[in-house]
Amino acid sequence: MLGIFGSARKTAAAMADTAYWQLIIDGVTSRLGPAEALCLPARGPSRNMWNWHSKRLHPYLPSLQEEFRRLAAYQAREAGYADPGQTRSMTAPGRGQFVVGDGAVPASPVRGPGSKTKSKKKHAREKKEPGSAESDGGSAATGGESPKVAEDEPQANPRRKDPGAGWHVEGGEEEDGGHRVFGPKFVLTSVRDDRPLSRIVLDVRYQRPGKGYGGEAALAVSMLMDAAARLPGLTGACWDGALREIHRDQLMKAGLLIVSPQHDGIAPxxxxxxxxxxxxxxxxxxxxxxxxxxxxxxxxxxxxxxxxxxxxxxxxxxxxxxxxxxxxxxxxxxxxxxxxxxxxxxxxxxxxxxxxRQHPPDTDSYIHCYRWRPDAESLNAQLDATLWNRRMIAYGAPQQTLVMLALAQNALTRHLHHRQAPSTTRQERAPP
Structure with missing residues (x-):
């Protein structure tokens, strides 16, 4: 429910409500049986309970992520995505046969080291209405000049630190107009078709700060290779300029069609x-x-x-x-x-x-496939809009990974898929 309400406090408040808690009890009854449902308390857990018990899940994160990928691939096959029985076209593939991916950096709950914030005097000066005596540079009482305000001052060390956050660049390289963001970075892959609300998140992985280990591109190769192994009918993937020659070569040799923009400055x-x-x-x-x-x-x-x-x-x-x-x-x-x-x-x-390139830019096949790439940005925007105050709601990489695994996108997609399915196949089945 963190992926629905966006914060642990709102989630705890909702689970304390008898109507929400009864829905959860009904779900446990349908999945695990009445005996397990009778073991639940009369009301949902508090925020402190979640914070304490969630740390006990940290040693099991690799198993949880593997189970997340397995269930996501099962859901994609159930929805008809990457069906190996469908014809695989190299020039005009179907949208459900293509994976899109990108890196997302939710803002950290704390400011990054070295960040600058406005002083209180300067902030108060900017809030004054234009045209007032104080904003005109003079003092109404004395007629003299206003006292000088302090320039931007570095923020003091925060009381809490976020060990999972680091400085990352979004929107391309810094010299090409990208901007720096302090927060934890995650790489996400997803697949969907042309129906509304049909996106399925296939994989979520945490990216450590720094470039010594390959960064986003190395994770992208591993995630796409894993998706290709689980979805035999997968044709290819769309990514941004993070993929370079060595990454595309590995994915091509795995049989994937990779559509990404050409880097500037590459001479003939x-x-x-x-x-x-x-x-x-x-x-x-x-x-x-x-x-x-x-x-x-x-x-x-x-x-x-x-x-x-x-x-x-x-x-x-x-x-x-x-x-x-x-x-x-x-x-x-x-x-x-x-x-x-x-x-x-x-x-x-x-x-x-x-x-x-397999499909050079400005060709009809490239335009046909790369038009799905903005869906990855839509997923990033949805993530920011879900989190309270548009910031990550946890500290440290393990806890933040648990929050990312709690996104409710796949649950919503599966619910809509079963609701729109014919009556003969509408009955929900538990994944194996």
């Missing part, structure tokens, strides 16, 4: 020199903007990169996939170019997956 790079074409000519292939292009020498001596036409993705392989791009050269013949990184690429220092 020669990919291959085709010498065995039946036309007898050589074709110089380069990359630009994530797409494969053919170089042509102009009369002025400059090199012009012409986009290739008729491109088609061709995945092949079993446990370890290889991705190829079938494209038409300027002579009309078809060329087959590898998209994932090869041993030869490592030898020549070519980051192939950084220069070539």
């Amino acid at each position: 790079r020669r990919i291959a020199l085709v010498t065995g074409c039946p036309c007898g000519n050589r074709h110089d292939l380069w990359s630009k903007g994530g797409a494969l292009r053919e170089a042509e020498s102009l009369d002025t001596g400059e090199i012009h990169l012409t986009p290739t036409t008729g491109s088609r993705l061709e995945p092949c392989g079993g446990r370890r996939h290889r991705w190829y791009l079938l494209t038409r050269l300027s002579c009309g013949n078809t060329h087959r170019e590898r998209l994932d990184t090869t041993r030869e690429d490592h030898r020549r220092g070519l980051n192939r997956t950084e220069h070539l």
